[in-house]
Amino acid sequence: MRPYxxxxxxxxxxxxxxxxDSSKTNPISETSPQVKTVSAPKGMVYIxxxxxxxxxxxxxxxKDEGPEVLVKVDPFFMDETxxxxxxxxxxVNETGYVTVSERPVDWEQIKKDLPSGTPKPHDSLxxxxxxxxxxxxxxxxxxxYSQWWRWVNGxxxxxxxxxxxxxxxxxxxxxxxxxxxxxxxxxKWAGKRLPTEAEWEFASxxxxxNNQFVWGKELTPQGTYLANFFQGDxxxxxxxxxxxxxxxxxxxxxxxxxxxxxxxGNVWEWTSDWYRPDTKKLYLSNGTKxxxxxxxxxxxxxxxxxxxxxxxxxxxxxxLCSEQYCSNYRSTSRMATSTDSGQxxxxxxxxxxxx
Numbered sequence: 071m072r073p074y075x076x077x078x079x080x081x082x083x084x085x086x087x088x089x090x091d092s093s094k095t096n097p098i099s100e101t102s103p104q105v106k107t108v109s110a111p112k113g114m115v116y117i118x119x120x121x122x123x124x125x126x127x128x129x130x131x132x133k134d135e136g137p138e139v140l141v142k143v144d145p146f147f148m149d150e151t152x153x154x155x156x157x158x159x160x161x162v163n164e165t166g167y168v169t170v171s172e173r174p175v176d177w178e179q180i181k182k183d184l185p186s187g188t189p190k191p192h193d194s195l196x197x198x199x200x201x202x203x204x205x206x207x208x209x210x211x212x213x214x215y216s217q218w219w220r221w222v223n224g225x226x227x228x229x230x231x232x233x234x235x236x237x238x239x240x241x242x243x244x245x246x247x248x249x250x251x252x253x254x255x256x257x258k259w260a261g262k263r264l265p266t267e268a269e270w271e272f273a274s275x276x277x278x279x280n281n282q283f284v285w286g287k288e289l290t291p292q293g294t295y296l297a298n299f300f301q302g303d304x305x306x307x308x309x310x311x312x313x314x315x316x317x318x319x320x321x322x323x324x325x326x327x328x329x330x331x332x333x334x335g336n337v338w339e340w341t342s343d344w345y346r347p348d349t350k351k352l353y354l355s356n357g358t359k360x361x362x363x364x365x366x367x368x369x370x371x372x373x374x375x376x377x378x379x380x381x382x383x384x385x386x387x388x389x390l391c392s393e394q395y396c397s398n399y400r401s402t403s404r405m406a407t408s409t410d411s412g413q414x415x416x417x418x419x420x421x422x423x424x425x
Contacts, residue, residue, distance in 0.1 A: 113149060114147040115148055115330060116147060116328075117145060117147065119143050120142070120277045121141070121142045121277060122271075122277045123138050124139045124140075124271055124402075125139055125402050126400075131403075132403065135350075136350060139354060139361055141362075142360055142362050142363070143272050146265075147422040147424060148265065148269075148328075148330060148422075150329060150331055151331045151419065152244035152337060152339065152417045152418065152419050154242050154243060154245060155227070155237045155240055155242070157245070158256065159241075161260070167259075169248065169252045171198060171226040171227065171249065175198075177191075183378065183379065184377060185377065198226065199221055200225040200226055200412040201221060201222070201225070201414070202220050202222045202225050202414050203218060203219060203220075203316075203414060205305050212304075212394070212395050219413075225412075227245050231414065240317075240319075242319045244317055245417055246317065246337055246412075246413070246414045246416060246417050248340070248416060248417055249410050250340055250409035252412075256420070261422065262420035262421060264420060264421070265419075265420075266341060266363070266365050267385065268361070268363070268364050269421060270333075270386075271402065273328060275326070276326075276327050276328070283334070283399070284334055285326075289393070289399070296323055297312070297387075298312055298318040298335040299388070299389060299390075299391045300390050300392035303394070304390075304396075305395070316414070316415075317336055317389055317415070318332075323335075332386075333386055337386075337417040338385070338413075338415060338417070339384060339417060340382060340384055340407075340417075341366075341382060341384065341385055342366070344370040344382060345370050345372060345406035346369075346372075349367055366383070380408060380409045380410070381406040381408055381409065383406065383407075385401075385404060390415050
């Protein structure tokens, strides 16, 4: 169910896999990735794999980030940047693909996921479109995101702010308004796949980085902004101290230890894992000491949104993450998002297995 169904209801009514491979003889300890030269496909970087502590039990972490779990991932290739408008345009031109945000909404299908008796919303809410961040003019309750998200007919990857906007001159910005099936379709066309949450988290910070932020213990060391996120009074006024109001061109900020750009901030990124808040507890439930290439739960469940049964994990935070509201500019942070969601701060990058 798309996130806008939250708004529809308001308007109308007012995975689990952890491979415990005993044949592996790797020591149960955190080790820095071995540095070796591997020729990566164009636009990708080699991620050496390794053992690391996934998640966080620190005081600043959200409950669904813990408990900490020792995880090992095999080497893989990863896109050095988020998929850009230019790359997605090439995909669409070659395949004729139409994204979820460009398709009319099937009321008969979505009402199956709503409480019985939910009345049909106005036809305007069933037209192609997506959610767009819209700074409110009045005071808000930070627990009610409907106050700054607006359903915009005609908003899609080619029109990120609505039908009167475009991506002209933004070829190197990350593509947005991408639903999970859109990301999967691109990945299949490119001969790649979406990363697991474990792969994504390892690639973001490596084996031996236990700092709160990828780059260290401070969000803005010596006043330097190392990622694209929200500064100022959220959600009213982004002061743009990092130089950007919404998305930034890829590679606008320094790469991480592996040579990956924008793993933190800019836009959220899809992973292939189903979302559950207790994923890591499930990993530990069978007594395993090391999870080998975990792929997440077998199904999705979000107790905060039980009617939406198809949610995946997104990672990395976005240009809307703020110290006041959504401080998800950390590698261990995770968010649940409906698989048919499209929003103007949600994109993706791909990985590829090493054969």
